[in-house]
Amino acid sequence: MNNSCFRARNRFAVITAITCLLLIPEYGHTQTADFSESWAAYQAMKARAGNKPPASNKLPDWSGVWTGSPDFLPYYRLSSDNKLTVRTSARNVFASSKQPAPLSPEYEAKAIKVLQDRVKGIDWDYVSNCIPAGFPRWAVSHYLKEFALTPNITWLINEEQSEVRRVYTDGRGHTPRDEAYPLFEGDSVGFWDGDTLVVHTIDNKEGTWDRSAASYSDQVNTIERIRKISNDVIEDQMTVYDKLALTKPWSVTFQFTRVTEPADLRIRMYSCNENNNVVQDEKGNSHHVLPGEPGYKDPEKMTAAPGTAR
């Protein structure tokens, strides 16, 4: 390599670096997470599976109405010395033999503060603002779920806020980075490995697994292996990557169970603003505005057409 060529390459590298710096948003970090670790693991799985989209008649039957449960999460309690311990109970099927999320010190402190605030009677959840729960919290939502499978795309549908995850299995990659931004449901691509749908999800917003569980950052990305393990159970084996919230990737398994009662139950469109009178009070706590009080939103008036006499 001659010197002039080296200098030209050096100049190109400097210009590229400056351009990259200018593209970084002013709040100090890139808009999308580094997902190289999970992407490499996903690509290895994909190479082993052979990446052959199945024919429509070869797709598994996930029809029906299902529901998730937060009981698959490791809920915490504070020990006498203010340390997090996993709470086990008959309701919480997250067995003590499973590993709770390896929280980073920052996110462990957040989880402790949530519990300490609750002891003080301060308790708030962003979904009370009628903001979608988002993914990966999606996996533990106790509302109804429905799955629509086609060879090139699968829709993973949650009743709550009518949240839909679109998993593209037509071989496309993730949204180009200069078009990406944090999304409630993230950006998902996948492939079929036999009867297992393997999903890689990035571009999520920060959130919490549940009000009394741990939080995740907007750096979270996941690999899921979803399959029906019996007529009434679909299992979602998830590996969670989050360089801010976790000290290492965390593997956790969720289940969606078939809803059989009533037999004709349907998922219907869900609008949270239809009748929501929960606000955050001055202490940061959840508060109900009741009929007749200032700020009360009458559900009948909320949905009245323009021109309706009030």
Add this chain to the structure above:
Amino acid sequence: MLKYASIALGVMTGFILSMPASAHHSHAMFDTTKRITISGTITAFEFTNPHSWLKVTNDADGTLWSFETNSPSQLLRKGVKLSTFPAGMKVTVNAMPLRDGRAGGAIVSVKKEDGSVLAIEPEAPAAANTP
């Protein structure tokens, strides 16, 4: 002293976490250890998301009470339909009261005039030592 305070904190945390955790909002506004009973007439049953509401006029003093309950799909899974609570029906509502004493609460169960009881939430107050 600090040790006992910490133990109390831990016990209280366990208690608080035993409350319903997966609703659209926190239950911190309700006193889950207490129950109120209001007998009255249904003025409205709002079969809506994120929560349904049963509005009941107290027979004793004419106060309008607002009782929150589950979303429509959750109620349907418990056998409650829109026709379950017609306006004008006499009911006795057993509920967790709002902590601040206003006329509202979260439904535990509803007793109809014929004596039948619809259970919505677990009847027993959450035990402080729930593991």
